[in-house]
């Protein structure tokens with residue numbers, strides 16, 4: 613043996629791998645694939661169970677008023693669980709697998725027959741598992757819907773129906789916060805008071821700002837709409853976003869003396885001498901005016917309810 617031959621022998625790797633047969637490669641691939649499929653299946657089940665738990669947690673959080681954190685966590689778990697479960701399910705079904713199969717002779721070997729039977733069996737098991745997954749997916753959607761019942765229910769009724777009618781009615785006295793009726797002959801000019809319908813002190817939709825202004829300052833339509841001997845009454849709910857119009861100011865600098873009702877929230881300004889029409893700020897609608905009368909004892913009363921909804925513009929009017 614030559615020196616050259618020795619070197620050639622030494623160069624032969626001791627750990628040289630044997631070529632892998634196609635059958636063995638196919639078998640390993642099949643085992644790995646089955647393993648991955650099972651992991652995706654289990655992941656989908658866990659995700660849907662988490663989604664069901666999340667929806668129930670959200671519902672419990674709402675009914676126990678634990679809405680600061682638990683409600684959000686529950687809904688996040690429900691939505692996240694459903695999303696992750698669907699992705700895992702698609703992995704389990706091999707929806708992302710791309711396979712190219714070469715055309716082969718239409719004769720099968722015993723090995724191919726065995727493979728086919730095995731695939732049929734796997735398919736049968738898959739259909740059986742699908743029932744569980746479909747059930748869990750349906751359960752997670754139901755649970756999610758339950759979790760949303762509370763928050764959606766809290767949106768409440770549409771506002772128009774409530775504001776179409778207030779506590780004002782023909783002959784109902786105007787009373788101050790301490791329950792005192794307002795005498796037609798009382799009061800000094802340029803002062804504001806908050807009044808309510810008699811027997812309904814504190815009712816939100818019926819609060820009214822009552823002013824006594826010099827009668828000669830009032831516009832014709834303000835008088836026509838129910839001003840009485842200088843008394844004017846307007847809804848106190850701002851037509852912009854519903855704050856209380858609680859400020860009244862008189863700017864007596866020459867040449868014109870200006871009287872204004874002001875909403876402090878976003879500085880909407882209304883002219884009380886002219887039907888409380890908006891003259892500044894974001895409000896675009898006049899404050900509804902309450903038509904005034906006087907009863908047998910000389911106290912101010914309402915002639916009827918407001919002739920339009922109080923407060924901000926409603927969906928139906930938009």
Ligand code: FES
Pocket residue numbers: 850851852853854855875876877878879880893894895
């Ligand atoms: S709510 Fe009155 S100005 Fe905005």
